[in-house]
Amino acid sequence: MIDIEQEAWAGMVAHAEATYPNECCGAMLGSIDGDEKQVKVSLRLDNAAAGSQAAYYELRPEDLLRADREARERKMDLIGIYHSHPDCDAYFSQTDLKNSCPWYSFVVLSIQKGRFDHANSWLPNAEQTAAEKEELKWQKS
Numbered sequence: 552m553i554d555i556e557q558e559a560w561a562g563m564v565a566h567a568e569a570t571y572p573n574e575c576c577g578a579m580l581g582s583i584d585g586d587e588k589q590v591k592v593s594l595r596l597d598n599a600a601a602g603s604q605a606a607y608y609e610l611r612p613e614d615l616l617r618a619d620r621e622a623r624e625r626k627m628d629l630i631g632i633y634h635s636h637p638d639c640d641a642y643f644s645q646t647d648l649k650n651s652c653p654w655y656s657f658v659v660l661s662i663q664k665g666r667f668d669h670a671n672s673w674l675p676n677a678e679q680t681a682a683e684k685e686e687l688k689w690q691k692s
């Protein structure tokens with residue numbers, strides 16, 4: 552289960568809406584207790600995809616390292632990555648699966664016509680052949 556605190560969630564939604572019609576991406580920092588994850592901070596990262604950013608996102612490895620460092624400085628963990636799907640459902644695509652890491656949660660925000668619609672969290676398996684849905688909660692403002 553992944554639970555996203557109000558300020559972190561508001562930041563993710565604002566980022567996804569501002570980046571529309573392109574995809575945004577970012578990191579989620581917080582604490583992990585067993586399979587209970589609490590996201591306290593969301594961090595905007597650059598979409599470094601060279602092609603169409605309306606359909607793809609790409610993280611730079613150094614940005615991910617920076618997010619990991621920032622988490623440790625705040626005595627938190629890097630829990631996962633979020634990205635948006637403009638005018639698309641919050642499913643986990645084959646590309647998402649290929650670019651995933653099995654130890655992170657992947658939150659996908661569906662943005663329809665520029666506004667937040669729904670979101671899902673995904674847990675890829677170790678082989679990156681499938682992802683299962685993780686229970687996702689967020690705290691509304």
Ligand SMILES: [Zn+2]
Nearest residue numbers: 634636644647
């Ligand atoms: Zn995606």
